[in-house]
Every structure is written in structure tokens, then in C-alpha cells.
Amino acid sequence: MTRKTNFGAGPATLPAEVLQQLSAAMLSYGHTGLPLPELEHRGAPFAAILEECNALLRELCDIDNDYEVLWLHGGGRQQFCMVPQNFLTPHTTAAYIDSGYWAREAMQYAAYYGQSVTVASSADTAYDRLPEWPATLPLNTAYLHLTTNNTIYGTQWHTLPAATAPLVADMSSDILSRHHNYRQYALFYAAAQKNLGLPGVAVAVIHCDMLARANRNVPPLLSYAAQAREKSVVNTANVMGVYASLLMLRWTKERGIDAIEAENAQKAELLYNHLASSKLFQTRVAVAAHRSLMNVCFSATDTRHEKALLQLCEEHNMTGIKGHRSTGGFRVSLYNAVRLPDVQRLVTLMQQYEDSVQE
Ligand SMILES: *Cc1c(COP(=O)(O)O)cnc(C)c1O
Numbered sequence: 001m002t003r004k005t006n007f008g009a010g011p012a013t014l015p016a017e018v019l020q021q022l023s024a025a026m027l028s029y030g031h032t033g034l035p036l037p038e039l040e041h042r043g044a045p046f047a048a049i050l051e052e053c054n055a056l057l058r059e060l061c062d063i064d065n066d067y068e069v070l071w072l073h074g075g076g077r078q079q080f081c082m083v084p085q086n087f088l089t090p091h092t093t094a095a096y097i098d099s100g101y102w103a104r105e106a107m108q109y110a111a112y113y114g115q116s117v118t119v120a121s122s123a124d125t126a127y128d129r130l131p132e133w134p135a136t137l138p139l140n141t142a143y144l145h146l147t148t149n150n151t152i153y154g155t156q157w158h159t160l161p162a163a164t165a166p167l168v169a170d171m172s173s174d175i176l177s178r179h180h181n182y183r184q185y186a187l188f189y190a191a192a193q194k195n196l197g198l199p200g201v202a203v204a205v206i207h208c209d210m211l212a213r214a215n216r217n218v219p220p221l222l223s224y225a226a227q228a229r230e231k232s233v234v235n236t237a238n239v240m241g242v243y244a245s246l247l248m249l250r251w252t253k254e255r256g257i258d259a260i261e262a263e264n265a266q267k268a269e270l271l272y273n274h275l276a277s278s279k280l281f282q283t284r285v286a287v288a289a290h291r292s293l294m295n296v297c298f299s300a301t302d303t304r305h306e307k308a309l310l311q312l313c314e315e316h317n318m319t320g321i322k323g324h325r326s327t328g329g330f331r332v333s334l335y336n337a338v339r340l341p342d343v344q345r346l347v348t349l350m351q352q353y354e355d356s357v358q359e
Contacts, residue, residue: 005342008320009151009295009333010173011193018247018337025243041237049239049246050232056249057203060257061182068211070204070224071232071242076102076172076191078222079202080109083145083168083187086214086224088114092142095119095165097134099157100127100150101326106170107145119144127153129287133161141165143186149174151194152324154283154297154331155290160184166210174294175203176252177336178261186210194294195252195336197244252336260336267334267343268293274347280305280354284329299329305357306330312353318346 006013025036032045039046054069072078088094088110096107098121110116117138120131127150137144144165149156151173160167166186175190182188187210192201206224220226220234227234232242252260272291275283275298284297300306306329313321323329334343 002317005318005338005345006320007318007332007334007338007342007346009194009324009331010191011199012195012333012335013337014197014244014248015251015337018244018251021247022240022244026240029243036240036243039239041233041239046233046237046239046242047231049243053242053246053249056246056253057205060176060249060252061180061205063182063205066208068206068208068224068228070206070227071237071245072202072204072227073200073221073238075193075200075202076170076189077105077109079170079189079191079204080106081113082204082222082224083143083189084110084113084116085218085222087142087168087210088116089142089215090114092140093117093138095134095137095141095144097121097131097144097146098123099130099147099155100153101324102151102170102172103145103147106147110145125286127155128285130155130157130290137165143168145170148180149177149292149294151295151333152297152327152331154285154292154295156292156294158289172202173333173335174292176257176260177264177294179257192241192245192248194333195248197248198241201238201241201245203245255336263340264293264334264336267338267340268296270340270343270347271296271332271334274350278350278354280357281309281330281350284327294334296332296334297323297327297329298332299323305353309350309353312349313346316345316349318342318349321346 029036057069094110094116098104098118107116119134122131144163145168147170169185169188171188172191173194176195187206189204193199214225281298285291321330321332323331
């Protein structure tokens with residue numbers, strides 16, 4: 001069967017060469033004589049995989065050894081738990097910027113562990129823009145959490161004002177998609193299934209000053225300090241998932257962030273320009289400067305057009321453009337592995353549909 005073009009928001013499309021390398025490793029990893037899923041998590045081959053992952057991530061994010069890089073279980077939501085478990089105390093408050101579904105979810109998870117408050121929100125305009133940056137924070141703010149790219153509502157922080165508390169960023173849907181100042185964060189994390197590999201894995205990158213402040217009374221599996229001490233191998237690691245991330249990191253480095261950033265901008269521009277001239281489809285995000293380059297969200301003026309375009313795409317082997325169940329409409333995800341010709345084919349199809357309707 002021919003492979004479909006997957007514009008889905010996650011698990012996202014993976015480059016063909018990465019999938020080929022992964023399948024070869026599944027049967028036999030390097031010279032070990034073992035299939036990848038049987039590789040020992042405390043052995044030298046996996047230690048080498050982790051070491052290369054860490055080096056590549058540091059290089060691509062332009063950060064030094066004063067950041068710990070950890071490869072963890074549980075995807076994005078486990079980080080929603082670990083961040084407050086490790087940094088919230090009975091005497092501090094966790095401040096969250098509510099820019100949409102995931103941002104709010106992260107705040108609600110933190111509430112299980114202590115005091116978490118929303119310090120800025122764009123809920124009142126249905127998240128059609130980013131909220132105003134908070135002018136002040138509560139006394140004793142342990143950290144300020146933001147979501148750099150709002151996967152469901154299609155907004156993205158392109159620049160950030162300075163923060164007066166340690167910044168913690170959920171970068172699940174835009175890590176390594178552009179040049180970015182990663183050093184402004186005390187901690188940033190990402191679920192891997194968008195730009196970094198397979199579901200179930202998350203990478204968390206923590207500045208050593210932040211790590212020094214982590215709570216001590218956390219079980220080792222969920223403790224950043226213990227994971228750092230044990231080099232991400234507190235328990236049986238997800239060797240296959242981490243190796244997939246290594247393949248993605250190598251692929252990312254080979255293309256280079258310059259080229260990735262340029263192509264991501266081109267892809268998004270193509271789609272937003274088309275939407276600007278369309279009579280049938282319109283973008284959901286009101287403020288142009290807040291639009292995401294990773295997830296382009298739009299709606300149809302009429303549900304008839306919505307159904308028709310979804311069906312047409314499936315007929316043309318393109319999938320994953322249906323909007324999230326909470327928003328409806330469309331969402332086209334343009335992660336790094338989605339290439340410009342894929343978006344050109346989609347826009348051509350949209351144009352053909354619009355021409356056929358107007359005739
Ligand atoms: C996809 C995504 C997550 C969810 O990660 P899970 O691995 O499904 O828990 C979290 N945050 C953002 C911004 C995402 O895009």
C-alpha cells in the first residue's frame with residue numbers, strides 16, 4: 001500500500017529514512033547480534049545511544065553542559081506531573097500561562113501537588129490569540145510555565161518577554177523547529193512524538209541551578225535529580241524509543257536548523273496565504289503575529305465544505321487534517337518531517353476544490 005501523507009498532530013509523520021533505519025535495527029542492532037528491543041538498558045551500546053542523543057540535543061539547542069538532558073517515560077503528561085512534583089513546595093506557587101488545551105492541562109495536573117495558578121489566559125477569546133504576558137507573578141513563584149506552541153489552537157510564542165521567575169516550557173510541538181533561545185529556560189521538555197520520534201518518550205532539559213532546587217522526597221523514577229544521577233536509567237529504559245529519537249536527532253542535524261526553519265516558514269506561509277485568499281476556509285487565529293508555523297488551524301464557512309475537503313484529502317492519500325475534537329474544523333500539522341511538496345499538494349487540492357465549488 002502506498003504511504004499516506006500524514007498531517008496529523010501526533011503521533012506525527014516520520015522521515016522514510018528514519019523508519020528504514022529503525023526497522024533494520026529492530027532485527028539486529030549494529031554489531032550486537034541482538035534485536036533493538038532486546039538491547040540491555042544498562043549495557044554499553046545503549047549508553048552510547050544516550051550519550052550521542054545528549055550531545056546532539058545540546059548542539060542543536062546551543063546549550064552547554066550546565067544543562068542536564070534526560071530521556072524519560074510517559075510522554076508530555078508525565079512531565080506535567082514531574083515538574084510540580086520536583087519543584088512545587090508547600091510554601092511556593094506554580095504560575096501557569098493558559099494559552100490553550102495543553103497549557104491548561106499542565107496547570108490542572110500541577111494542582112494535584114500544590115498551589116497552581118493561572119497568571120494569564122486567552123480563554124475569553126477562545127484561544128484565538130496568545131494571552132498578554134503576565135505583568136506580575138505571585139510572591140514565592142516556584143516557576144512560570146508556558147507552552148511554546150499551542151498544538152490544538154494553532155498559536156505559537158515567537159518571542160518571549162523576560163520572566164521574573166524560572167521559566168519552564170512545554171516544547172512538545174515545536175522543539176527543534178526553528179532557531180530559538182533555549183537558554184532562557186530553567187527547564188524545557190517535549191513529548192517525542194512530534195519532532196523527536198515515538199510516543200511514550202519525553203526529553204527534559206534542566207539547568208543545573210534549577211536541578212539543585214528540586215525536592216528531595218520524590219520517588220527515583222519521577223525525580224529529575226535521581227534520573228540525572230542514573231543517566232536516565234532508573235528503571236528499564238525505553239531503548240527503542242530513545243533510539244528512534246537518536247535517528248531523528250541525526251536527521252535534524254543533517255538537514256540543519258537553518259534549512260528546517262526556512263522550510264517550516266515556507267510551508268506555513270503557503271498555507272496561510274492560501275487561507276487569506278480563500279472564500280471557503282478561514283484561519284482560526286485572529287492575530288497574525290501569534291500564528292503557529294507548526295499547526296495551522298482553520299475552519300470552513302459551511303460544514304458541507306468541511307466534510308467535502310476531509311473526504312477529498314483521504315481520496316488523495318492525505319490524512320490527519322481533522323481538527324481536535326475540542327475545536328472541530330481543520331488542523332494541518334507541519335512538523336519538520338512534513339515537506340514542502342506535501343503542503344503544495346494539499347494547497348493545490350484545496351484550490352481545485354474551491355474552483356469546482358465556485359463554478
Ligand atoms: C502532544 C502534546 C502533549 C501531550 O503529550 P502526551 O505524550 O500525549 O502526554 C503535551 N503538550 C503539548 C504542547 C503537545 O503538543
